[in-house]
Amino acid sequence: MNLTLIEPAIAEGPYRWLIELDGPRVGVHVESGWCVRMGDLELKLDAEETLVPLGPLLDLPVAMFTAFLNRAAAAHPAHAGAIRAFPRQALLKHVFHTSFSSYWPERALLWMADDPASWPDFADELKRFAENKAMPQGARQQAARMSRSAASTGT
Secondary structure: OOOOEEEEEEEEEOEEEEEEEOOOOOEEEOOOEEEEEEEOOOEEEOOHHHHHHHHHHHOOOOHHOOOOOOOOHHHHHHHHHHOOOOHHHHHHHHHHHHHHOHHHHHHHHHEEEEEHHHOOOOOOHHHHHOOOOOOOOHHHHHHHHHHHHHHHOOO
């Protein structure tokens, strides 16, 4: 799937379209937050199951995507709060809850690696992944380390 970060964002009334995914556009509505538009259908990205189209974002380095969001928020002050409220946690949880292969969960681990403060929020997912013998040993070990570290922080 081709993924394009749209810079500058496409301004369309109360929307700012920030990402193109082979046709569907993803962006923010000034009041209702993150959404995806596929043809005439618009879907609010407010639950794990609605985040399926965003999986390819995990192929980007998290620092690159975060910098992109920061630039978009600075360029569109009225939408800055919505842009900064990207549903990162729900996207990562969706990946852990639905992936049968290791590809996307390993990408999620990369996104989480530099944010230890978020690890306690993923305690169940990290533990389950670490115990899943179908996943690569290195990734399981990384998840186990993250899980232990999160547990030791007492949060």
